[in-house]
Amino acid sequence: MSTLNQYSFLWVAIGGAGVVALVLTLRRAPARQWLALAGVVLGLAAAYAVVRPTPGASNAEAELQASIGSGTPVLIELQSPY
Structure with missing residues (x-):
């Protein structure tokens, strides 16, 4: 189910183009x-x-730990690429 959700734009685009191609053929x-x-x-x-999901940075956790430990206020924003 997650594959269907993550690539829903792609599935809808392929399906829509397929329907239009079928109508054009008929x-x-x-x-x-x-x-x-x-x-x-x-x-x-x-x-x-342009809008496809991409993997996040691999060193993001190390940078976050370094920022939290430095004694300055940190704004943490967590996002999913999907």
């Missing part, structure tokens, strides 16, 4: 409509490349 759409679909798919791929 309607025998002209080439310009296929080019429009290709442009939308490229745009979705670019959007996914």
